[in-house]
Amino acid sequence: MAPVGEILARAKSSIRHPGGAMALLLQKLDDLQARLDEGLLRVAALGQFKRGKSTLLNALLGAPLLPMGVTPVTALPTFIRAGDRTRVRVVLDDEHKSVVQGEGDEVAEIIDLFSSEARNPHNRRRVASVSLDVPSDLLAQGVMLIDTPGVGSTHRHNTTAAEAALAQCDAAIFVLSADPPITEVEVDYLEKIRRLIPRVLFVLNKADLLDRGEQAAAMQFLDSVLKQRAIAAPDGVFPLSARLGLRARLDGDARALEQSGMARLEKALTGDLARGKRAILDVTLRARAIDLLADMRFQAELEYRALLTPDAELRRKAEIFEASVRSFEEERRRLTDFLALDRKRLLRELESETDRVWGEARKEAARLIGEIDQTNVETREARDRIAQALARHFEAALGESVRLVRERMQAAALEHRKRAGALIELARKTAADLLEIAAPPPPNEDVLKLRREPYWSAPEPSLSIIDASASALSRLLPAALRQKRARERLIADTERAALRNVANLDWSLRQNIGDSLRDFERALGERLGGALDSTREALKMAIEKRAARGAAIESAAAEAKGVVEALSGLSQELRAAPLEGAPLC
Known part of the structure; x- marks a missing residue:
C-alpha cells in the first residue's frame, strides 16, 4: 500500500498541461500535500459555549493564557503549537495585514484583547488569525491544539475561519459538562464533526460539582445518548475538573492533578493519540484525497x-x-x-x-x-x-x-x-x-x-x-x-x-x-x-x-x-x- 504522500505526488505528476478548472483542483491537492508535510496532528477543543474548553486547554498548557469566563468568551479560534518560549502572533484583516506580537507576561493580555468576545465583540478589531507558541511536552510531540468558539457562537467573519479549521482537524476533544451532560444541540454538532474528524476524545468537565452518585448517573446518561446515536467513544469518557487541573498545574501539585482527572487525559493525548499521529493523519487525508x-x-x-x-x-x-x-x-x-x-x-x-x-x-x-x-x-x-x-x-x-x-x-x-x-x-x-x-x-x-x-x-x-x-x-x-x-x-x-x-x-x-x-x-x-x-x-x-x-x-x-x-x-x-x-x- 503506497503512502498518501506518494499517491498525491503521482496524481500531480500525471497532469502535465492543466487547464483552469484542473489547476484549481491541483491547488487543493497541493494544500493536502502541505498538510501531510507539516506532520502536525491538529486537535481541536470543540463543544457548546460555557463548557470550559479554554480552561481545559489552559490546564493542558499549565498557564492561564486563553481567556476564560462564565459567559461565551472565545470569539476566534486560537492555534497553539510548540515553541521555545511563550509568544503570541495576531494577524489583522486590514489592508496592511498588520501583525501584533508579544511574549511572556504580555501574551494573556494580547489574546484576551483580540480573541475574547468581551473586548473584541463581533470581531470589531478585524482579526484574521491568532497563533500561540508554548513550550510543552505534549505539543513537542507534533500536536497542535486549537481553541474554538462555542457551538454557534462565532460571527460571520470568524465562522469562516472556525469552519476552515474544523475541516482541517485530525482529532478533537469534545468538551461536555455536568450541567447538563449533553444537549440535543451538541448531539447534532457531533453528527457533523464525526463525518470530518476520525478521532474524538470525550471529556465530562466540571465533574467536581457532582458527588460520586451524580457523576455515575451523568456518565451513564452520556454513554446511553452516544450509543443511541451510534457515536463511538473508543477511549471512553474522561470525567475531570479543568479548573482544579489548572490550579494543580500552577501549584506543581502532582497529586491534585491526578485527582482532578487531567492526568488521565494528558496520558491519552501523549500516549496513543500522539503515537498514532501518522495513522490518524493518514485516515484524514486519505478520505479527503479520495x-x-x-x-x-x-x-x-x-x-x-x-x-x-x-x-x-x-x-x-x-x-x-x-x-x-x-x-x-x-x-x-x-x-x-x-x-x-x-x-x-x-x-x-x-x-x-x-x-x-x-x-x-x-x-x-x-x-x-x-x-x-x-x-x-x-x-x-x-x-x-x-x-x-x-x-x-x-x-x-x-x-x-x-x-x-x-x-x-x-x-x-x-x-x-x-x-x-x-x-x-x-x-x-x-x-x-x-x-x-x-x-x-x-x-x-x-x-x-x-x-x-x-x-x-x-x-x-x-x-x-x-x-x-x-x-x-x-x-x-x-x-x-x-x-x-x-x-x-x-x-x-x-x-x-x-x-x-x-x-x-x-x-x-x-x-x-x-x-x-x-x-x-x-x-x-x-x-x-x-x-x-x-x-x-x-x-x-x-x-x-x-x-x-x-x-x-x-x-x-x-x-x-x-x-x-x-x-x-x-x-x-x-x-x-x-x-x-x-x-x-
Whole structure:
C-alpha cells in the first residue's frame, strides 16, 4: 500500500498541461500535500459555549493564557503549537495585514484583547488569525491544539475561519459538562464533526460539582445518548475538573492533578493519540484525497471525451450545453427569489419571538423587584440577586428562542438544500450525459446554520458625575424617600439590562438569518459556476485542438486518456487501503 504522500505526488505528476478548472483542483491537492508535510496532528477543543474548553486547554498548557469566563468568551479560534518560549502572533484583516506580537507576561493580555468576545465583540478589531507558541511536552510531540468558539457562537467573519479549521482537524476533544451532560444541540454538532474528524476524545468537565452518585448517573446518561446515536467513544469518557487541573498545574501539585482527572487525559493525548499521529493523519487525508481525485478524474474524463468527439458533433453539443446553462441560471434566479421570501418570513417570525421575550422579561423583572424588601433595595446583594435570577431567566429564554429559530432555519434549509443539490447534480449530469461519462455526486455541504449565539448581559448600575453627586446628597434625604429613589434606579437598571439582552437576541438571530442565507446563495453560485465552467472549458479546449487537427488531436487525446487511467488507478489504491491504526468516532 503506497503512502498518501506518494499517491498525491503521482496524481500531480500525471497532469502535465492543466487547464483552469484542473489547476484549481491541483491547488487543493497541493494544500493536502502541505498538510501531510507539516506532520502536525491538529486537535481541536470543540463543544457548546460555557463548557470550559479554554480552561481545559489552559490546564493542558499549565498557564492561564486563553481567556476564560462564565459567559461565551472565545470569539476566534486560537492555534497553539510548540515553541521555545511563550509568544503570541495576531494577524489583522486590514489592508496592511498588520501583525501584533508579544511574549511572556504580555501574551494573556494580547489574546484576551483580540480573541475574547468581551473586548473584541463581533470581531470589531478585524482579526484574521491568532497563533500561540508554548513550550510543552505534549505539543513537542507534533500536536497542535486549537481553541474554538462555542457551538454557534462565532460571527460571520470568524465562522469562516472556525469552519476552515474544523475541516482541517485530525482529532478533537469534545468538551461536555455536568450541567447538563449533553444537549440535543451538541448531539447534532457531533453528527457533523464525526463525518470530518476520525478521532474524538470525550471529556465530562466540571465533574467536581457532582458527588460520586451524580457523576455515575451523568456518565451513564452520556454513554446511553452516544450509543443511541451510534457515536463511538473508543477511549471512553474522561470525567475531570479543568479548573482544579489548572490550579494543580500552577501549584506543581502532582497529586491534585491526578485527582482532578487531567492526568488521565494528558496520558491519552501523549500516549496513543500522539503515537498514532501518522495513522490518524493518514485516515484524514486519505478520505479527503479520495473525494479530490474523483473530481480530478471527472474533469479529465470531460476533456478526454470532448477530444474524441467529431468536430460537428462537438460544436452541436457545445450549443446544447450553453442552452442548458441558460435554464440552469434561470433556475438559480428562482432559488434566489425563494431565499429572499424565506428571509422575510423568518425575520417576521423573529420579530414576534423577540416581542414575546421582551414581554416576559419585563414581567420577570417586575416580579423580582417586587420580592425585594424595601429596606434592602439599596444593597449590593439586591442587585446581585436580581442579576443572578435574570441570568437564569435569560439563559432559558435565549436557549428556547435559539431552538425555535434553529428549527425554522433547518426546515427552510431542507427545501433549499434539495433544490440546490438537484440543480447542481443536473448541471453535472447534463455535462456527463453529453460526453457519455459518469458524474460523481456533488459534495454534501451544511447550510443555513446558526452563526452566533446570543448571550446574557448583566445589569450594570448607571453612574455619571451627576449621579455620584446626587448619591452623596441622597444620604441626607429621609430614609423613605432615599429608598424610593433607590428602587426607581434599580427598576431602570434592570429594565435596561432586560432590553439590552432582548436587543442582543434580536441582533444575533437577525444576523444569523441574513448571514446564513447570503452564504447559501454565494455557495450555490460558486458550486454551480464551477460545474458549468469545467464543462465549458473541456468543450472549448477540444474545439481549439480540433481546429489544429491531425497529430495535435491524437497527442492531446492520448495525454488525456493517460491522465484518466492514472487517476482511476490511484483512486482504487486509496479506496483499497485499510483504515487501521486510527479508530473512528
